[in-house]
Amino acid sequence: MAEKNDFFKSKVVQDFTKDIEQIHLGPLWDAIPDLMHRQPTPQAEAYLWKWKTLYKKLMEATDIFTPERGGERRAIYFQNPGLTYRKPWGWASTTQTLYAAVQLILPGEVAPSHRHTQSALRFISQGKGAYTIVQGERIFMEEGDYLITPKGLWHGHAHPGDEPMIWMDCLDIPTIYSIGGTFFDPYPEGIEQPKVPDNFSSQKYEGGMVRPISDRKPKIAPLGSYKWKQTEAAIQGLKRLDPDPYDGYAVEYINPSTGKTANPTIASWMQFLPKDFHSKAHRHTHATIYHVFKGSGYSIINGVRFDWEKGDFFVIPNWAWHEHVAEEDAYLFSANDLPIMERFDVEREEAYEENNGHQPITGEFAPVLL
Numbered sequence: 001m002a003e004k005n006d007f008f009k010s011k012v013v014q015d016f017t018k019d020i021e022q023i024h025l026g027p028l029w030d031a032i033p034d035l036m037h038r039q040p041t042p043q044a045e046a047y048l049w050k051w052k053t054l055y056k057k058l059m060e061a062t063d064i065f066t067p068e069r070g071g072e073r074r075a076i077y078f079q080n081p082g083l084t085y086r087k088p089w090g091w092a093s094t095t096q097t098l099y100a101a102v103q104l105i106l107p108g109e110v111a112p113s114h115r116h117t118q119s120a121l122r123f124i125s126q127g128k129g130a131y132t133i134v135q136g137e138r139i140f141m142e143e144g145d146y147l148i149t150p151k152g153l154w155h156g157h158a159h160p161g162d163e164p165m166i167w168m169d170c171l172d173i174p175t176i177y178s179i180g181g182t183f184f185d186p187y188p189e190g191i192e193q194p195k196v197p198d199n200f201s202s203q204k205y206e207g208g209m210v211r212p213i214s215d216r217k218p219k220i221a222p223l224g225s226y227k228w229k230q231t232e233a234a235i236q237g238l239k240r241l242d243p244d245p246y247d248g249y250a251v252e253y254i255n256p257s258t259g260k261t262a263n264p265t266i267a268s269w270m271q272f273l274p275k276d277f278h279s280k281a282h283r284h285t286h287a288t289i290y291h292v293f294k295g296s297g298y299s300i301i302n303g304v305r306f307d308w309e310k311g312d313f314f315v316i317p318n319w320a321w322h323e324h325v326a327e328e329d330a331y332l333f334s335a336n337d338l339p340i341m342e343r344f345d346v347e348r349e350e351a352y353e354e355n356n357g358h359q360p361i362t363g364e365f366a367p368v369l370l
Contacts (some may be wrong), residue, residue: 040285040319044095045082046301050055050367051292051311056164057370058104066109073111073157075169078289078313079103092173095287096314098266099173101312104166105130105159113156113187118176119263122150122337123168123333124228124290125311129161134224136195139202141165143295144228146253146270146333148262150220156191168291168313170335172265181349202227205256215242215257220264224258235272235331240342245280245357248273248324267338273297280357284349286338288316295330303362321352321359 001059007013008029017027030224057076078094078101094100102125105111113133122132124145131140132147132158134155141145149155159165174183202225204212229253238249249272253262261267267286273279273295281300290299296309301322306314316322318341324332341347354361 002273002336003250025034041097042317042319043082044080044093044287044288044315044321046304046315046365046366047078047081048304048306048308048312048314048365049078050369051309051313053367054102054313055166055340056313058102062104063104064165068232072114073103074105075103077100077169078315080315082317094170094289095174095317095337097172097175097287097340098170098289098335099171100289100313100315100335101168101169103159103169104164106164107162108160109159111157112190113154113192114185115152116184117181117188118153118171118173119151119167119265120155120171121263121266121268121335122147122149123170123268123293123335125166125168125291125293127161127163127165128203130157130159130165131198133158133192133194134221136192137224138194138198139201139225140199141167141225144225144231145269147224148221148253149224150263153221154187156187159190160171160189168333170266170268170289172337172340173197175265175337175340199225201225205230208233209256211256218258219255221257221262223262226253226262231270235270236250239272241276243274243277246282246323247271248277248279248326248352250259263339265339265343267336269336270335271332271334273332274329275323275326275328277324277326279324281321281352281359282349283319283321283352285318285347286336286341287318288334288336290316291312291330291333293333295325295326295328297324297328299325300359300361303359304365305361305363306365323352323358342354 083093092099122145124141131138135153201223234251235249250269253268255262292308292312298305298307302320
């Protein structure tokens with residue numbers, strides 16, 4: 001092995017490498033260690049953003065950015081420190097495949113409609129009274145609601161209410177950017193006007209997970225808004241059973257006309273972790289972005305403890321060992337790239353076998369506070 005390494009460091013090899021680089025060719029023998037890892041080694045890092053800092057910066061942004069000033073959306077995204085300015089994945093990336101942000105709209109504001117080849121979702125963190133309009137349907141948003149905007153659909157936002165409203169955005173921007181598939185169109189007339197009754201799609205599903213017969217044929221977004229009350233009721237039903245050892249009581253938002261994920265490239269879950277629940281550790285190929293909707297606790301990610309509370313956001317990179325501990329009843333919303341990994345047939349999962357499934361804590365994460 002030493003003789004082989006010496007050969008690759010020899011002058012004749014290095015000179016040849018420099019020679020072919022001049023004509024934009026590359027030596028595979030030199031690149032293989034970086035191209036073909038034995039297991040996933042993501043550039044993305046585990047990280048946590050505190051709600052009080054996010055809220056402060058969003059409020060400061062109200063004096064600087066407005067939709068009328070050309071910003072379209074007052075959104076601050078989560079820039080993973082391991083991906084900063086590393087294209088094609090790095091810029092505006094929370095994981096190597098997904099972008100996430102917090103968005104604020106004030107009473108009286110209008111964010112114009114547009115459409116794009118990225119799929120989007122929204123989870124409502126705080127406030128009421130605003131709506132998003134998707135393909136002519138005004139969907140009024142409430143805390144805990146989950147909303148989808150699959151690729152190619154016109155969508156805009158407006159706020160006729162009387163208090164600020166904040167939600168989480170998640171899109172597959174890094175994925176679409178990296179494959180060169182980005183298209184974006186502004187709506188010619190500002191914000192789209194209603195074409196169907198308000199909250200039409202969610203009213204069709206007031207009975208829960210029974211679908212109108214018109215939705216037997218697959219549709220891209222037969223249900224645009226998943227109401228918190230129904231999500232909470234589904235989790236209450238699960239509490240009659242033992243919790244999953246890794247994820248507690250968890251439900252997934254699905255497209256009722258297909259049974260697949262509600263968004264084609266982004267899966268979303270709501271998890272309930274009862275007080276004192278301590279999950280076992282595992283890891284998987286897909287990466288996950290968490291938002292703490294209610295409660296407090298901590299997660300151990302590759303041995304490092306990340307303490308979280310209501311409103312916080314944190315990210316678990318792909319193939320990172322992780323486990324959760326609830327210090328009080330906690331609801332965690334999450335978005336992940338599992339559909340992408342499954343599409344490429346690279347999804348794997350592995351349980352942590354040592355110490356009865358629990359990692360030793362080797363450090364604690366210190367959040368940046370401004």
